[in-house]
Amino acid sequence: MIITYTHADGLYVNMTNRCSNACDFCVRSHGDTIYGNLWLDREPTVEEIKESIFSRDLSAFSEIVFCGYGEPTVRLSDMLEIARCIREKTDISIRVNTNGHSDLIAGRSTAKDFAGLFDVVSISLNTSDPEIYNEMCLPKYEGAHKALIDFAASVKNYVPRVVLSVVDTTISPEDIEKCRKIAENIGVEFRLREYI
Numbered sequence: 001m002i003i004t005y006t007h008a009d010g011l012y013v014n015m016t017n018r019c020s021n022a023c024d025f026c027v028r029s030h031g032d033t034i035y036g037n038l039w040l041d042r043e044p045t046v047e048e049i050k051e052s053i054f055s056r057d058l059s060a061f062s063e064i065v066f067c068g069y070g071e072p073t074v075r076l077s078d079m080l081e082i083a084r085c086i087r088e089k090t091d092i093s094i095r096v097n098t099n100g101h102s103d104l105i106a107g108r109s110t111a112k113d114f115a116g117l118f119d120v121v122s123i124s125l126n127t128s129d130p131e132i133y134n135e136m137c138l139p140k141y142e143g144a145h146k147a148l149i150d151f152a153a154s155v156k157n158y159v160p161r162v163v164l165s166v167v168d169t170t171i172s173p174e175d176i177e178k179c180r181k182i183a184e185n186i187g188v189e190f191r192l193r194e195y196i
Contacts, residue, residue, distance in 0.1 A: 002037065003044045003052040010095075011061045013082070014038050014068025015049060015075050020101045022138040023126070038069040046078050050085055058090055063119075067097035073105055076113065083117040095120035100148025104141040111151065115158035122191070123152050125164040127171050128178035136170070153186040162188040 005012050017040050044052070053064065064086060066072040072079050073096070083094055100123040102110040114121060127133050130145035141147065149164075156162040164183040166176060176192060183190035 001041050001044065003049055004056065005038070006061075009060075009062040010065045011053065011056055011058070011063070012065045012067050013049060013053065013072075014040065014070075015066065015072055015079065016040070016043050016068065016070035018043075018074045019069075019071040019099070020074070020105055020140045020144070021071070021099050023124075024136060024138075040069070043075070046081055049078075049082055053082070053086065054089070058092055061092065063093040063095055065095045065097060067095075071099050071101065071105070072096055073098055073102040073110070076102060076106055076110060080113055080117060087117060093119040095122060097122045097124070099124050099137070099139075099144075100151045101139070101141060101144055103151050104144060104147050109154065111154035111158055114155055118159050120161040120163065121152075121155050121159050122163045122165060123148055125149070125166055125179050125182065127166065128175050128182055132171075132175075149182060149186065152183075152188050156186070156188050163191050164188055165191040165193045167193050 002014055005014065017038075058064075066079055079096070086092065086094060094117065096118055098121065125148065126137055133139070133145040137144070152162055152164055164179065166179045168176075171179075180190045
């Protein structure tokens with residue numbers, strides 16, 4: 001069972017396979033050749049995750065990233081506990097890659113929870129159009145597209161860097177520019193991701 005894995009100069013944390021989206025372009029839908037088999041037999045405990053992280057030489061990495069085959073905020077309280085523990089031991093940068101559904105999953109505003117723990121929150125916007133988002137990402141929640149934008153606008157008040165991202169080959173150049181404008185309008189960064 002792969003709990004942590006490496007990519008470039010990052011140490012990635014694979015906490016869950018649960019996700020509130022079922023995106024048709026997601027890497028987990030296209031085999032296990034990129035990062036290895038990140039499908040979990042069961043969700044690792046907080047202690048198992050900490051053990052996996054701290055068994056590594058953290059000086060070899062520029063950041064720790066909560067990102068696996070699921071949505072990390074499905075286990076929000078566990079993720080926050082682990083981030084707190086990392087913060088107590090090192091000043092390494094901590095990022096979460098998320099679909100931005102944290103508030104929907106928790107049923108409350110969660111932005112403040114990220115304060116002092118995360119350096120970067122990277123949110124997959126995927127498209128500027130809520131209807132296309134529903135078709136492309138098949139979210140479990142109604143209003144998911146608006147909710148992720150609202151979350152981005154809120155969490156930027158508590159985290160140094162917030163990034164809205166889209167995948168370069170999944171939407172049109174016109175839609176990419178509309179997404180860039182959404183990020184600009186709420187005062188967060190925009191990133192065009194290469195399709196893996």
